């Protein structure tokens with residue numbers, strides 16, 4: 607093998623089944639948009655986009671136009687929502703039939719110009735409302751000037767109205783309810799302006815698993831709209847952690863998700879060499895670990911340049927021969943060392959699991975996140991591009 611032995615395996619069957627499970631959970635009136643931004647959360651767009659389309663997804667969601675173009679090449683028939691368009695990209699959006707999320711005048715200017723230049727008569731867009739996150743979106747109280755831009759002569763067509771929930775992973779629904787109220791204010795204005803968008807586009811994995819689809823589709827129903835919910839993390843098999851959590855009155859959907867969602871990604875490396883060191887041996891940069899007894903050590907081909915957080919040195923264990931082997935000393939750029947003293951038989955070439963199952967043990971992206979002081983989204987997305995993703 608010409609590459610370093612550090613790779614990711616993507617279980618496409620689990621990915622497809624996760625999508626199917628989430629669709630049944632969402633109830634028949636609710637459609638799902640599969641979020642495949644950031645190279646499918648590090649799982650690789652090339653593998654994941656066609657897989658989720660096979661599983662029945664009609665909509666894909668990406669952040670950038672670059673990703674949108676790649677998704678279009680992979681999935682010629684899909685609807686592709688570009689959540690974060692930037693300046694100068696409208697020609698490509700129109701050319702590749704991507705659906706832009708819009709909220710600012712320059713986006714209307716650019717998209718109209720691109721549609722006219724390409725002689726495209728109707729370009730569907732989703733209007734984002736800032737219902738409380740202050741990230742992107744129009745103010746719900748002052749939509750009139752933007753709505754006027756969908757006048758008869760414009761090639762832009764208001765297909766969807768969208769917002770992003772910033773606290774769907776809080777069992778206390780106060781923030782979400784306030785956001786939905788602001789959305790209702792916006793929908794009233796849109797209705798009074800005589801417009802009838804088809805789709806209400808709200809909610810992430812946490813919203814879906816916490817059962818918010820009911821509230822969202824009720825809101826959509828009051829305005830004659832369909833509902834589109836946008837799960838990401840759950841598709842990749844992780845159940846978001848709720849904080850504060852639900853304690854005893856957890857929604858049934860969350861319990862079902864724990865049973866039916868299965869992680870898609872396994873991250874592996876191999877033992878490159880094994881050695882014994884005496885008491886007093888210093889391990890890794892700056893000697894942060896000193897052997898207090900004779901140890902057996904295995905050198906493994908993974909480092910922080912692969913995305914293994916440097917903070918995990920001396921604070922985490924990986925799996926080899928189905929057992930937990932502590933990372934000793936600092937994580938280096940391309941290599942790390944694990945303590946295999948208590949694990950008999952470890953040899954050069956043995957597989958080491960960073961994320962995934964081996965024997966009866968498992969390590970999740972949540973485990974990495976906790977040790978690194980971050981969230982699983984970041985753990986997944988910073989597994990380096992040089993680590994090959996292999997569909998299994």
Ligand SMILES: *Cc1c(COP(=O)(O)O)cnc(C)c1O
Pocket residue numbers: 641643689770809810811812836837838839840
């Ligand atoms: C990333 C993202 C999602 C998906 O969020 P998850 O928590 O991973 O389900 C949904 N909507 C928007 C706008 C996003 O940026």
